[in-house]
Amino acid sequence: MRFLSECPWKRLQELRALIPNVPFQMLLRGANAVGYTNYPDNAVFKFCEVAKENGMDIFRVFDSLNYVPNMLLGMEAAGAAGGVVEAAISYTGDVSDPMRQKYSLDYYLKLADELVKAGTHILCIKDMAGLLKPEASKLLVGALRDRFPDVPIHVHTHDTAGAGVAAMLACAEAGADVVDVAVDSMAGMTSQPSMGAIVACAKGTKLDTGIALEKVFDYSEYWEVARGLYAPFDCTATMKSGNADVYENEIPGGQYTNLHFQAHSMGLGNKFKEVKKAYTEANKLLGDLIKVTPSSKIVGDLAQFMVQNNLTRAEVEERADELSFPLSVVEFLQGYIGIPHGGFPEPFRSKVLKSLNRIEGRPGASLPPLDFKVLEEGLRAAHGEDYHP
Structure with a gap:
């Protein structure tokens, strides 16, 4: 709305109509919904309800501090809307380094225990800095797989250091069900690991994806051309x-x-x-x-x-x-x-x-409920009767 002057719900509806058979996934910052601040609980619930109505399927719920009360609120809101709940553990540190004790393997397992107990459908490891090394991947995913044999495990990482492909293959070997990738022409650096590289490395092994490399190449070629159109805004400029x-x-x-x-x-x-x-x-x-x-x-x-x-x-x-x-x-x-x-x-x-x-405890818990009727009246007054919520 702010940058493109378009309705996000309409965009979602159009995508859903064009892509009817592929699940859509979004990030939900727990009690922060899709903003950078705390919202009243009823606003988070309402947002999830409307997102689901307009075509969203999977809600990856996380919190920037892994603060469980914030995550539980988001998980409850996504679940109440009828969405698939994917609770995401944000990763930092190095579980394979005995000198790094603050965020140890035990810390992540205890956090996962709480999220699984709360009813998450999928468990996600969200590695935003690309810190998951292959050895750490084996340790963390392997421990989660052993503890939760029936819970799907999804791993998301960035490839800033260049070790993303090796790390994701290690995750898959250790029992991860899904790993996030980016098409080759959009992969690497601060994006996700290369789709083509992972498909090629897994080919002929027990982890074979069944995806034809030729199709990956065609897909990559399309996005390579599209990326060229946005070259002035590309991170590779610097x-x-x-x-x-x-x-x-x-x-x-x-x-x-x-x-x-x-x-x-x-x-x-x-x-x-x-x-x-x-x-x-x-x-x-x-x-x-x-x-x-x-x-x-x-x-x-x-x-x-x-x-x-x-x-x-x-x-x-x-x-x-x-x-x-x-x-x-x-x-x-x-x-x-x-x-x-x-x-x-x-x-x-x-x-x-x-x-x-x-502030003591969950920040949003003390906020009064949002009055949607008053909000709508204010929007109509500001934007006229052409406004359609």
């Missing part, structure tokens, strides 16, 4: 290769592209390395977060704040009570998007917030 440094900075794929573009557009292209280093330090300052929108944006805002003001992590910690932090950082520390695993970082949080209020 980014020429994958980057294994995501294993260190853990920047999600979509955000990596945005940060790269922002740095160049602001004349800071030569400082992108500093921004990436600051992102690592900002993440530590905030307590080592799961980094998915909007939590990833909060880490990115703090990182850019540090680079712009030439601040080190130690200086930020020392001067936290006097610095004017980005609003997103302050609101995160107040509890506006939920509670991170392990709690908020102290004394950093108290020094930043001082006397500002703190």
Whole structure:
């Protein structure tokens, strides 16, 4: 609506009419629905109801902090609408590294236990930064497969470091039912791993997809031409290769592209390395977060704040009570998007917030229900009687 001036429901209806026999899947940010803030519970339920009515099938429900109360609200809303519920565990860290204990294999298994107990139809691992290495893939997917033999497992990753094909094949070997790919001409870097590469590698093995490579090539050729039409907006205008440094900075794929573009557009292209280093330090300052929108944006805002003001992590910690932090950082520390695993970082949080209020528990739980009738009347008054909800 904002950028294309079109009705998203109409677009969905048209796609459904043209593609009647392929399930449609969408992302649902738990209690945040498809926005970056908390909405009243009845608004989330209503959104899912209307999305399902207009052609959506599968709701991949996640939370940027893996905050279960937010996820449960989204799962309940999607289920009540009659959708297929796919609860997604956002992945960070490295379960194959015994030195990385905050987000350990046990952490992910306990989280999965809660989501399966809540009735999810599908269990998803959502690796937004491409951190799943082959060995970690085997460990995590294998453990989930053993614990939940009857629950379908779906894995989504980005290919920023260039190891996505190997990781997804390892996931499949360990028992994953579905892995996300992108057609070859749209694959790699901050996108998903190559469809053609995975189909070719699996050919003739027990994991054979049954998909003809010739059809993959034809499909890729079409999108290669389409991509050329949008070349001025392509990430390759500033980014020429994958980057294994995501294993260190853990920047999600979509955000990596945005940060790269922002740095160049602001004349800071030569400082992108500093921004990436600051992102690592900002993440530590905030307590080592799961980094998915909007939590990833909060880490990115703090990182850019540090680079712009030439601040080190130690200086930020020392001067936290006097610095004017980005609003997103302050609101995160107040509890506006939920509670991170392990709690908020102290004394950093108290020094930043001082006397500002703190939200306890699920942020949206205290919001009054949205009055849809009043909202419709306001929209009609603003846009005239041509408005059709």
